[in-house]
Amino acid sequence: ATSTALVADAQLVVSGMSRQRGWVSVSVQTYQSHRTSAQRILQQEYTVDETGATLNALSRTSDAPEEEPEQQASTTPTTSIFIRDWKLSGRRAYIRYDNDNSSFWFNPVVNDDPRHNSVSGSDFPCSRGDIFLKLGMRGARLIPWQLKEGDVFRLGQAYVLVSKVRLTSDTTMDVSAFSPPPREQTAVLASTGTDAARDSAGSAESDDDEPPTPGSQRSSGAGEPSTPPPAHECYICYEAGEAGNPLISPCMCQGSVKFVHLNCLQRWIQPEGSSAVNTHCSICKGRYPEKAQAMMIRPPALLLESWSNHRALRLRHWVSFANHSTASLGRFTEHNDVVIPDHSVSGEHALIIHSGDQFWLHDRESSNGTFIRLSAPLKLAFGETLQMKMGKSLLSLQAKRSRWSRLRMRLNILRLGSAGPGGDDG
Numbered sequence: 001a002t003s004t005a006l007v008a009d010a011q012l013v014v015s016g017m018s019r020q021r022g023w024v025s026v027s028v029q030t031y032q033s034h035r036t037s038a039q040r041i042l043q044q045e046y047t048v049d050e051t052g053a054t055l056n057a058l059s060r061t062s063d064a065p066e067e068e069p070e071q072q073a074s075t076t077p078t079t080s081i082f083i084r085d086w087k088l089s090g091r092r093a094y095i096r097y098d099n100d101n102s103s104f105w106f107n108p109v110v111n112d113d114p115r116h117n118s119v120s121g122s123d124f125p126c127s128r129g130d131i132f133l134k135l136g137m138r139g140a141r142l143i144p145w146q147l148k149e150g151d152v153f154r155l156g157q158a159y160v161l162v163s164k165v166r167l168t169s170d171t172t173m174d175v176s177a178f179s180p181p182p183r184e185q186t187a188v189l190a191s192t193g194t195d196a197a198r199d200s201a202g203s204a205e206s207d208d209d210e211p212p213t214p215g216s217q218r219s220s221g222a223g224e225p226s227t228p229p230p231a232h233e234c235y236i237c238y239e240a241g242e243a244g245n246p247l248i249s250p251c252m253c254q255g256s257v258k259f260v261h262l263n264c265l266q267r268w269i270q271p272e273g274s275s276a277v278n279t280h281c282s283i284c285k286g287r288y289p290e291k292a293q294a295m296m297i298r299p300p301a302l303l304l305e306s307w308s309n310h311r312a313l314r315l316r317h318w319v320s321f322a323n324h325s326t327a328s329l330g331r332f333t334e335h336n337d338v339v340i341p342d343h344s345v346s347g348e349h350a351l352i353i354h355s356g357d358q359f360w361l362h363d364r365e366s367s368n369g370t371f372i373r374l375s376a377p378l379k380l381a382f383g384e385t386l387q388m389k390m391g392k393s394l395l396s397l398q399a400k401r402s403r404w405s406r407l408r409m410r411l412n413i414l415r416l417g418s419a420g421p422g423g424d425d426g
């Protein structure tokens with residue numbers, strides 16, 4: 001009986017309150033090192049209610065934020081958040097409240113025009129106005145991020161693009177370009193694994209291990225010189241090619257090291273217990289061609305491209321999770337599957353963990369942080385603090401429940417408690 005009275009009392013109080021569900025507190029810190037030799041930090045605080053907010057970059061040519069003309073008519077009474085920047089202007093993001101799921105959302109404005117998107121020419125995947133979310137800082141717990149193709153993340157000042165995500169081996173059958181050409185293939189025809197090759201070679205040669213008999217040689221190669229063609233063999237295991245494991249010639253190596261089994265090469269380029277794939281031939285030092293790489297790398301795999309040393313150094317990294325579910329990224333050469341040489345990258349900076357056809361990026365409490373570029377709306381969970389970076393500015397956002405919202409939640413719990421089977425209203 002007492003709890004029912006309490007609920008009634010509380011209900012009366014709650015009904016008299018403003019029905020604001022919550023707000024987002026936003027703090028913007030901008031580094032202004034260009035004006036004086038001493039670095040100055042400009043900090044501004046905003047409170048965003050359910051009417052939402054726009055985040056606007058303010059080019060430094062205009063000095064005072066109050067001089068900025070309020071362009072939108074007052075029909076949309078949203079908060080305007082200003083972020084000072086050297087070269088950027090215009091709306092970069094907005095915050096809105098979604099009544100359907102009772103949550104605040106952070107929506108980045110994604111610039112699709114590649115001409116405006118490129119910073120340093122070439123194909124650097126980021127633009128200056130991109131907003132990056134810091135990982136590992138969500139409230140008290142550490143958050144990972146599910147990576148998808150096209151994602152860009154930052155380790156300190158180094159940028160990493162998820163250039164390709166390969167879940168299945170779609171190119172394993174495309175070995176013809178690297179297999180021994182047909183005319184010198186008499187001894188290893190079965191190795192190509194194609195039906196046509198097996199049909200023509202099957203009768204003449206049943207076993208690759210046996211040298212061709214004079215009879216079969218005569219029947220298959222009429223008019224050929226008497227010297228039998230050399231039998232190709234794998235330079236790693238000395239065996240001939242076979243269906244499903246063909247001999248290929250993926251690089252510039254010639255002679256006794258020209259051919260290698262696809263499977264032998266796959267084991268060779270990816271050492272046991274590692275997810276890193278070596279895409280250079282250890283003999284001729286040449287890089288395996290793109291097509292050969294796609295064939296050699298066992299899925300699930302990621303192709304990462306990194307820009308480090310002030311974007312002067314661009315590297316490609318194939319990472320295969322076929323035998324190893326984790327890839328470590330960092331500056332130390334010895335401990336990492338993906339080595340990114342940059343002073344701002346920690347020795348052991350981040351991890352990518354493969355699980356159930358998903359790839360998760362984890363920060364390893366690095367000194368300069370791991371950041372993911374935001375390209376889709378992000379839900380701002382109540383109580384969690386998110387940190388973001390845009391240019392030289394640092395944004396801190398926290399969605400908070402109003403007192404009304406919190407009381408209403410407690411009221412619901414009380415109501416459930418008094419009506420439930422465990423209630424003491426006998």
Ligand SMILES: [Zn+2]
Pocket residue numbers: 234235236237238239260261264
């Ligand atoms: Zn072999």
Ligand SMILES: [Zn+2]
Pocket residue numbers: 251252253281282283284285286
């Ligand atoms: Zn080679």
